[in-house]
Amino acid sequence: MKMTRRNFLSTSAVAALACGASLTAHAAGSTDENSLNFITDIFKDPTQPGEIEEATAITAEKNAEWYEKLDFSDRRELDNAARGLLDNQEGRVIYNDDGTTAWDLQGYGDLDRDAPDTVNPSLWRNTQLNAKAGLFEVCDGIYQVRGFDMANATFIRTNNGWIIFDVLMCKENMQAAKALMENRFGPLDVKAVLYSHSHVDHFGGAEGAIDRNDVADPSLSIDKQLASGKTVILAPEGFLKHAISENVYAGIAMARRAQYQYGTVLEKGEKGALSIGIGMGQSTGQVSLIAPTYEIGEDVPKLTIDGLEIEFQLTPGTEAPAEMNAYFPKYRALWMAENCTGTLHNLYTLRGAQVRDANDWAKYIIEADQRFCDKTDVVFQSHNWPHWGEEIHEYLLNTAAIYKFIHDQTLHYMNQGYTSNEIAAMISLPDALEKVWYTRQYYGTLPHNAKAIYQKYLGWYDANPVNLDPLPPSDAAKKLVEYLGSTELVLCKAKKDYAKGEYQWVAQITKELVFADPSNQKARNLCADALEQLGYRAESGAWRNAYLMGAAELRNGNLSGRARTANGLTNSMRAMTVSMLLDYIAILTDANAAQNDDLTLNLTVTDENEQFYVTRKNGVLLTYPGENRPDAQASVTCRRLQLFALMTGQQAGQVQISGDATVLKRLLAYASKFEKTFNVIEP
Known part of the structure; x- marks a missing residue:
């Protein structure tokens, strides 16, 4: 049953009063089952799966507070995201060969209005920026197609042709991006493809950019490859090893977890999936891997491709195990791969991956600042939009600072004996960094990044021997329920806490009831309701998706069979x-x-x-x-x-x-x- 906010408040109050009466009766030894049933049934039929709810008044109020926390009058990122637009493609839909959609920006609905109560206003603004799609000029000679996939496709003019830096995730998306470029510049003679790093959203669309038959012979030296007239494919040293190990060895586990991170079965829009900080989500076309013909090592600091000089900076262990920045002297342009992205990135990604080195990440950004900043007019990257002129040094400085801060402060607290969960609850940014739009927590967050650093240095064990060999979740949940006694009374208390806006605790306690008895629909519904409100309040798009996916599966069962993801794991495995x-x-x-x-x-x-x-x-x-x-x-x-x-x-x-x-x-x-x-x- 759908309720107005006023009705919600009044029924919440009734629930709190009735729950208190029931608990009193229970304490006296005479549980009032009618009262208990009234409480657990108050919002919906508890024996049936729940439905998507509106934001509660408490959630709406918490979201409204963000307008005081952040300076929404600061339009610099809005201006940067729109600068250089040559061909507007907002609302673009890209289709697979079978007529299904590989990419759909129409599904998000009207994003130009104010943030609805069901969305954190900061995330809503980031969604508005990431939804800007089309062909953009970075500078004369460098162009980006943005909003055609999770990542950007970047086209850089050489003397007689083009270099493409990163080729999106799926073939269909890359074909559309290349066609948009060719519509303005004519047929593209692609001299080289560069992969900035070993994540699939940067190499999976290669077959949409080039023909495998036109690729240079990898058995030749790099000089002979460049002279052959074939397309050279360059990547940082270790690329192939890490591209395979991440996407294949643990690929199935990551793929299921990614359904939560990217919300692949959620409807798009104000009650569903929105931006994830580095783009609008996963594309669902055909993925493949064309292996590099040459991997750039420290012994190759510079290359000239068709008259265009490139100076490389290897950054292993930052956002990816194999990654590289690049500087283009002709254009006074610095490519920062995914080391700078216009958002706080992940030191640990929710789909699962190796923990990244925050300290080295910061140091490599500082190194780039030292080497290139005084001769750079524009910084651009594989996600989001560039930064120009006087902003460049501050952009690099603040991005380095955010990773250095999380690293150092986590270790600071670790050495005082605090555990991973305690540090995640304690850590907060200095006030000035808190207000920087391009380091906001749209993808990574302070809590889970702090836990990543704890894991990197100390691992999963918090030194408390009770936690050395805990019971499996279902066994522990059953014992907990046995100790708690009546699950109805637990739900009654949880309803009361839900009415007070204690959604995290409600999710935690009802999760135990679900793991003790997955058929307990009352517990599933209440846990889903709590997760949903947490999702509505999340600034991180990835956290929002995870919460809302959890709610959807509690209400409807395992939805993995409905998930549409990119196809082509087998093609990647062939390499x-x-x-x-x-x-x-x-x-x-x-x-x-x-x-x-x-x-x-x-x-x-x-x-x-x-x-x-x-x-x-x-x-x-x-x-x-x-x-x-x-x-x-x-x-x-x-x-x-x-x-x-x-x-x-x-x-x-x-x-x-x-x-x-x-x-x-x-x-x-x-x-x-x-x-x-x-x-x-x-x-």
Whole structure:
């Protein structure tokens, strides 16, 4: 049942009074079941899944307070986001070949009005900026297509053609971005593609920018590649290793978690998904990986591509394990990859990834400031919009400061004995940094970034031995409910706290009821209501999505089957080296199931000219590169993609096997099938 805010307040008051009466009766030994049922049923039929609610009066009031916290009259970021617009594409829809949408900016509705009560006003403003889509001039010779995917596609003119720096996540989006450029500048002769770092939203759309058949031969030296007339693909050192390990090794787990981070089943708009700080969310087209033809190392500080000089700055371990900034002297332009993004970024991303080094991140930004700032007229990057002129030094300084602050203050508190959760609750920015729009918490947040630093230095253990080996969540929840006694009374108290706006606590206590008994729809509904209000208040788009996804799955069950995500994990896996393929076979293997099936084999991969001795003992698969041993039970000779086909259950063609013919089959017999459908908000 839908209520006005006045009705909500009055029923909340009634709920609080009735709950108090029921608890009094319970204390006297005579629980009033009618009162209890009245409380738990007061907003909706508690046996049925709940529906999306309006913002409560408390949420609306908390959101309104943001107009006092931040200076909404400061329009500098609004002006920067709009500067240089050549072709407005707001409301753009990009389609897949099958007619489904790869990208849809229309679904967000009218963003030009004031923030509704269901949205944090700061996030609403960031959404307005990220929704600005089209072709923009960074400076004469450098152009960006923004708002066509989570990231930007950047086009830089060379003497006779173009360089593309980052190629979006999906082929369809990149094709649309390239077409927009060609509509103004004519056919693009792409001399080189540069990947700034090893995250899929920067390399997955490569096939929308270039043809694989036109790519330079990676066996050639970089000078010969550049002279060949083919398209060179450059990336920072370690790119391929990290692109594969992040997107494949833990890819299924990350994909399911990403459904929460990006809100992939949520409706868009004021009660659903909005900006995530670095863009409007995930595109849902075709992903692929065209491997770099050359990885830039410290030994290659500069390159000239078709007459255009580029000076590189490697920044490993910052926003990605392999990342690089670049300076273009001709244009007096500094590319900051994803090290500066117009928002506080993640030191730990909610979908899961390696913790990033905040201290090094700050130092690399300062290094860029020292090396390039006095000869730079514009700073631009792979997300959001550029900064020009007098803003540049301050932009770099404040962005470095935010990561250095979180790093240093977390360690400051750690060394006083505070735990991860305590530090997350304590840490707050200095007043001046708090008001800087381009370091606001739209993607990363102070609390979860502080926890990341704690994890990096001290790990998950808080030194309290009670927490060394805690019960699994469901077991702990069942014991907690047993100690609490009546779940109805717990829900009654939780309703009272909900009426007071204590949404985090309500979510925590009702989560325990759900994990103790997933069929408890009353607990699911109340937990969903609390998560929803937390989502409406969140400044971080990623936190908003996570809260609202949790609410949606509590009400409707596991929604992973409805999630639309980018396709093409298999295409990315095809770029795996032989060593990576063997590692992934080990990851797929259920070691306990295989513990009594020892084996040994020699593997020769003809097209890579590589040999491995592979052994499985006690269920553990180990590989010895560069070796073949005479005592192996079998010898297998194949090409790399034949091994990939075997691993993924495809037809592999003729593979040569000598010795025990069962060994290869047994090697793969204990592989688990990973599905991105596991539960998150319930056991």
